[in-house]
Amino acid sequence: LGARRRVGEQKKYELLGGLLPPGLDDQSCDSRHQSVHYRKNMTRSPTPYLIMRLRQQEILQRRCGPGTEPYTRASQRLRSGQKNVDAVDGCSYLVLLSHRGLGNRILATVSAFLYAMLTDRVLLVDRGKALGKLFCEPFPGTTWLLPLDFPLEGYKDLGEEAAESYENVTLGNNTGPSSEHRFVYIHLDHAARAANRLVYCDDHLQFLHRVQWVFLRTDSYIAPSFFLNPVHQKELDRMFPRKDSVFYVLSRYLLHPTNGVWRMVTRFYDSYLKDADERLGIQIRVWDGDRPFQHILDQILACTAQEHLLPAPGVVASAGGAFAGARGRSKAVLTTGLNGWYHDSIQEMYRRSPPASGEVVSVHSHEKHQRFFQVEHDMKALAEMYLLSMTDQIVTTGWSTFGYVGAALGGLTPYIMMKPKNRVAPNPPCVRSMSMEPCNHGPPYFECTRKEYHKVFHTGNTVPHLQSCEDIPWGVKLT
């Protein structure tokens, strides 16, 4: 890039409201600088308080992160099992373990980052197979990747039964002062036992805060449930006066695709999406296996018709209808999914019968066949999430974390397709989401004031801005 262009980019980038730290304008992460040219202006600005907290977190990450003396001491203590340490050096750690698909992992990462900020911990992420190839380092002058020589044996296999699980250390007979624990493992998989969800209500100052190492495994966007804990409410209110964009703002800060992923994004966007007057994303996730199903195609088309997102093929729009005056306008449709049949069918439909409204519809897909957990496939999948986020309107599939991320990254309020029952397209086929926020699939089913975890009590609607999700009634989302 020419020097003048870089200065221009730097200026725009500062206009992000100071969200990103200075000192990261190297060439190793083009997306950090170039995304302003591809993404819409931020519709929600970070508050000065949040920006100040982000800068504090960066200082903590640098002071205690891998390669520093405090980190070396802390990891030696972990290896040796030395107790009674009380977070010497003022450094304590949250290690996020890699779990499930890419959408799950991204939701977990953003949630873990917020939890680390709320509890003054250094966030370290287990890279799994691909993390380092997917995202740039977010914090200047340090790494967020858990070192490969991390000294705790078997940490990747920690599960609900572990002696160190929150349930076992708080409810079992092996309690004792928290500083007695070498580490604590938080298990917040969507199907975690109720007792493990008690951690959502942990009065951090009394127990967890004296544990130097905390390991977290989750497959969900757990952030909404932090709002249920009275201990965090004041801080969360200061960080996020608006609750409908927590993921959106934090992801703009934290997640920057690597150059390899970003090249896929920009190449595709420039070729197929850039010049269209409007862009529509359709994220298709089929839970019955990735076979072609007519009822799913019917549902997609019923949704796009109901919401006037696509013109009817070969039918004259009524005067004053949604597409009157659309003649010559171009609409680019990006479909994503694991089976190309849906894409091909929609494309073929418009090829055979172009809309009588005169609108020009082109249908594109980035990648039709995917395999789980391979680095290159994760890169392509991430590129697709970003491409979805760059559309103007988006239809997503309920329950899918892939769709949650695609919509929320772009600050898009999706039309969510409900799960079909008995292989019949549901009616209505889709509903407009209440907000751009992802759904938390496994919140606590009790109030923090009572902690009655043996009973089931739905927490949606119990605090302002937390509602039951459209697609999963027992889930909660911020609005």
Ligand code: GDP
């Ligand atoms: P979820 O299962 O829909 O909640 O979302 P995940 O991201 O966890 O999906 C599991 C995996 O399936 C992802 O990691 C991807 O590898 C793959 N996958 C699912 N949907 C898509 C898609 O639309 N495009 C691509 N490229 N991969 C997908």
